[in-house]
Amino acid sequence: MRIPCPHCGERDVAEFRYGGDASNVRPSHGSGDLKQWHDYKFIFDNPQGPHLEYWQHVYGCRQWFKLNRNTATNEIVGGER
Amino acid sequence: MAKGYSIFSLAKHALRPSEPWPEAWEKPVPKSSYDVIIIGGGGHGLATAYYLAKDHGVKNIAVLEKSYIGSGNVGRNTTLIRSNYMIGGNTAFFEKSMQLWEGLSHELNFNCMVSHRGQMTLAVSPGQVDAFARRGNTMRLNGIDAELLDRNEVMKELPYLDFSKEARFPIHGAIHQPRAGTVRHDAVAWGYARAASQLGVHIIENCEVSAILRDGDKVVGVETSRGKILSNKIGIAVAGHTSHVAAMAGLRLPVESHILQAFVTEPVKPIVHHVVSWGAELFYLSQSDKGGMVFGGHIDGFNTYTQRGQFHRIQNVMECATTLLPFMSRMRLLRHWGGIQDMTPDGSPFICKTPIDGLYLNGGWCYQGFKATPASGTTFAYMIANDQEHELTGGFSLDRFEKGKELDEYGIGNWIYKQ
Ligand SMILES: Cc1cc2nc3c(=O)[nH]c(=O)nc-3n(C[C@H](O)[C@H](O)[C@H](O)COP(=O)(O)OP(=O)(O)OC[C@H]3O[C@@H](n4cnc5c(N)ncnc54)[C@H](O)[C@@H]3O)c2cc1C
Numbered sequence: 383m384r385i386p387c388p389h390c391g392e393r394d395v396a397e398f399r400y401g402g403d404a405s406n407v408r409p410s411h412g413s414g415d416l417k418q419w420h421d422y423k424f425i426f427d428n429p430q431g432p433h434l435e436y437w438q439h440v441y442g443c444r445q446w447f448k449l450n451r452n453t454a455t456n457e458i459v460g461g462e463r
Numbered sequence: 464m465a466k467g468y469s470i471f472s473l474a475k476h477a478l479r480p481s482e483p484w485p486e487a488w489e490k491p492v493p494k495s496s497y498d499v500i501i502i503g504g505g506g507h508g509l510a511t512a513y514y515l516a517k518d519h520g521v522k523n524i525a526v527l528e529k530s531y532i533g534s535g536n537v538g539r540n541t542t543l544i545r546s547n548y549m550i551g552g553n554t555a556f557f558e559k560s561m562q563l564w565e566g567l568s569h570e571l572n573f574n575c576m577v578s579h580r581g582q583m584t585l586a587v588s589p590g591q592v593d594a595f596a597r598r599g600n601t602m603r604l605n606g607i608d609a610e611l612l613d614r615n616e617v618m619k620e621l622p623y624l625d626f627s628k629e630a631r632f633p634i635h636g637a638i639h640q641p642r643a644g645t646v647r648h649d650a651v652a653w654g655y656a657r658a659a660s661q662l663g664v665h666i667i668e669n670c671e672v673s674a675i676l677r678d679g680d681k682v683v684g685v686e687t688s689r690g691k692i693l694s695n696k697i698g699i700a701v702a703g704h705t706s707h708v709a710a711m712a713g714l715r716l717p718v719e720s721h722i723l724q725a726f727v728t729e730p731v732k733p734i735v736h737h738v739v740s741w742g743a744e745l746f747y748l749s750q751s752d753k754g755g756m757v758f759g760g761h762i763d764g765f766n767t768y769t770q771r772g773q774f775h776r777i778q779n780v781m782e783c784a785t786t787l788l789p790f791m792s793r794m795r796l797l798r799h800w801g802g803i804q805d806m807t808p809d810g811s812p813f814i815c816k817t818p819i820d821g822l823y824l825n826g827g828w829c830y831q832g833f834k835a836t837p838a839s840g841t842t843f844a845y846m847i848a849n850d851q852e853h854e855l856t857g858g859f860s861l862d863r864f865e866k867g868k869e870l871d872e873y874g875i876g877n878w879i880y881k882q
């Protein structure tokens with residue numbers, strides 16, 4: 383799989399680290415609602431299809447970015463900074 | 464249908480080779496309703512159906528499998544079994560599984576080729592030897608076999624490892640579980656399928672579940688590629704597809720689907736007589752009865768439902784193989800493949816009820832579902848039959864993350880890919 387880093391261009395997946403689902407919204411700082419934190423940290427849609435996710439270009443620019451990838455095919459639809 | 468397999472049936476078929484062996488399990492047309500439906504005809508689903516029929520006298524059971532029996536992870540794993548666990552919720556459960564493996568071929572009247580060749584987990588630092596001593600002590604306190612070996616003892620048993628001064632990861636010792644070993648994985652699927660079928664379980668292949676039907680908070684049936692089938696008790700046992708199937712009932716779970724790859728080399732004469740695993744990286748290897756080295760490592764590390772592995776993981780697993788067993792550099796890889804497994808945050812499974820009445824969950828097996836098959840079937844059958852938890856599965860609940868009761872035995876859940 384080749385991943386398009388929005389800063390460096392397309393590189394092999396070996397240069398990247400996966401950061402999981404990017405559609406879960408982090409509760410605001412100071413929020414004491416444990417259920418919200420639990421769902422944010424532990425619960426995933428885990429879809430078979432389009433998936434918005436975090437990646438970090440660890441062996442490159444070290445930037446984090448979001449990627450839109452289809453988990454049923456590994457086809458990459460696009461990246462965002 | 465084939466009733467008992469024995470020396471006599473073997474002789475009969477040897478003398479009359481033109482007469483094919485009868486089908487091992489029946490291929491019935493699905494009925495419109497069942498007392499219990501199990502979704503997923505892998506090892507866990509088939510074992511559950513078998514124990515429901517055998518231990519709980521349930522007569523009217525269907526196992527719905529979207530493809531053919533053996534197409535999932537039950538036929539893709541590296542066949543290792545062990546019970547070297549030390550966290551409360553795990554130890555007794557996996558030891559129960561080991562005990563069931565010991566008698567399984569007789570129980571099922573099917574040769575599962577259970578081989579207690581022993582597992583050697585190699586320590587690469589003095590600290591790791593101490594950690595293994597602690598693990599071994601916990602195991603022994605629970606009546607499980609374990610022994611600690613020093614470097615010289617390991618050298619005697621596994622002389623082919625890299626014991627040189629230059630070894631990148633010097634071997635300091637090992638923890639040995641003599642009863643650990645391997646089981647022929649296909650035979651487990653076929654054996655359970657055949658034994659369940661003989662007890663009247665309907666095994667329905669090419670039957671994909673596409674919806675779970677509810678009446679308020681209760682399940683009432685499923686929609687499948689072979690029509691609607693009704694039941695008030697439904698067990699999910701679909702391995703890597705747990706999220707996907709649970710979503711049909713409106714559930715969101717602490718699960719991600721990842722690919723794990725496995726590898727086998729050309730066959731050679733016997734050299735590796737144990738299961739060998741390593742303290743430096745997640746790496747495990749055994750030599751099959753045909754002579755090939757069967758081995759694997761980490762998952763690729765990102766959500767995917769494609770069964771195609773990535774090259775960087777292949778390279779990493781080969782580096783482990785050649786670092787630990789230098790002779791592997793001269794062997795040729797014959798095949799490699801992947802399976803989709805559900806990864807949970809703490810690396811431990813679920814055998815539990817769900818918020819929906821009559822819907823039971825068996826999943827989240829991560830790397831360790833094959834060895835769990837008999838105990839998983841036994842306890843999941845108990846739960847479905849009695850609508851209550853088996854004493855061995857109390858730790859495998861869905862709400863354990865809310866309660867701070869994670870079972871992070873090895874720290875190999877999907878958390879570690881995100882830190
Ligand atoms: C490469 C690899 C190596 C492994 N090595 C080991 C090991 O050495 N030791 C160990 O203990 N574990 C190992 N595991 C883990 C182990 O194989 C799994 O945890 C275990 O097999 C999962 O349970 P199962 O046998 O029921 O799964 P499966 O055989 O995958 O069964 C699930 C079934 O559900 C079916 N299904 C899915 N969706 C639907 C639907 N909608 N409708 C109907 N049916 C459906 C699938 O087709 C499949 O047949 C390994 C896994 C992999 C991938």
Ligand SMILES: [Zn+2]
Binds near residue numbers: 443
């Ligand atoms: Zn970059």
